Amino acid sequence: MISIKNISHKYEKEFVLKNINLNIKKGSFVAITGESGSGKTTLLSIISTLLKPTSGEVLFENINYNNIKNIDKFRQENIGFIFQFHYLINYLTVKENIQLANENATDEKILEILKQLKIESLINSYANEISGGQRQRVAIARALINNPKVIFADEPTGNLDSKNSLNVFNLFKELIKQGVTLIVATHDKNLASLADINIEVKDGQL
Numbered sequence: 001m002i003s004i005k006n007i008s009h010k011y012e013k014e015f016v017l018k019n020i021n022l023n024i025k026k027g028s029f030v031a032i033t034g035e036s037g038s039g040k041t042t043l044l045s046i047i048s049t050l051l052k053p054t055s056g057e058v059l060f061e062n063i064n065y066n067n068i069k070n071i072d073k074f075r076q077e078n079i080g081f082i083f084q085f086h087y088l089i090n091y092l093t094v095k096e097n098i099q100l101a102n103e104n105a106t107d108e109k110i111l112e113i114l115k116q117l118k119i120e121s122l123i124n125s126y127a128n129e130i131s132g133g134q135r136q137r138v139a140i141a142r143a144l145i146n147n148p149k150v151i152f153a154d155e156p157t158g159n160l161d162s163k164n165s166l167n168v169f170n171l172f173k174e175l176i177k178q179g180v181t182l183i184v185a186t187h188d189k190n191l192a193s194l195a196d197i198n199i200e201v202k203d204g205q206l
């Protein structure tokens, strides 16, 4: 589904990633681990269209990212993002933040997803009125609203206690069953242990 070909990336002088190759099959659950600063977020950003690598290419169902004309449409149709800095807009409600990803999302559909994450009572709360863990779950709900083919998640359980992490794990397992491809960067050993494929980034390589 996703082919990563000879990806290298540097922000300044030093290469953070060096000649990385990886193929990810549809429906797989991939965990990317590695020390802080090893390049997990960089790799995830490149595979998810958010960052253009210094060299190399990424193909999504044989579409080369370099050839995508309308990147917003491509993302909306294919990708769910759950990122470390989950850009919720403070002056919008939970519902409105989710509708940013899909303005036609119905209350019913939004509630269904919020229920799975145990935050349905927050639907009309403003994003700046809820806790960090609740915000993280809103970001997960937003990533799911378009039924994406692939979900990229950067430390999706980073702000959650063990009970809420477990909820997210169960939700992820359910998504995998439905054929969604899940690519997660994480320090969470429990989450990584659920993955089919564990990849460690070290010295710029896998």
Ligand SMILES: Nc1ncnc2c1ncn2[C@@H]1O[C@H](COP(=O)(O)OP(=O)(O)OP(=O)(O)O)[C@@H](O)[C@H]1O
Residues within 6 Å of the ligand: 011, 012, 016, 034, 035, 036, 037, 038, 039, 040, 041, 042, 043
């Ligand atoms: N925008 C940037 N500009 C310059 N250097 C950057 C930038 N983003 C990351 N780096 C550097 O690239 C390296 C890899 O960073 P990255 O964020 O990919 O690591 P990570 O594995 O996700 O770390 P963590 O576990 O702490 O989230 C680090 O040395 C970091 O300082």
Ligand SMILES: [Mg+2]
Residues within 6 Å of the ligand: 040, 041, 042, 084, 154, 185
């Ligand atoms: Mg990171």
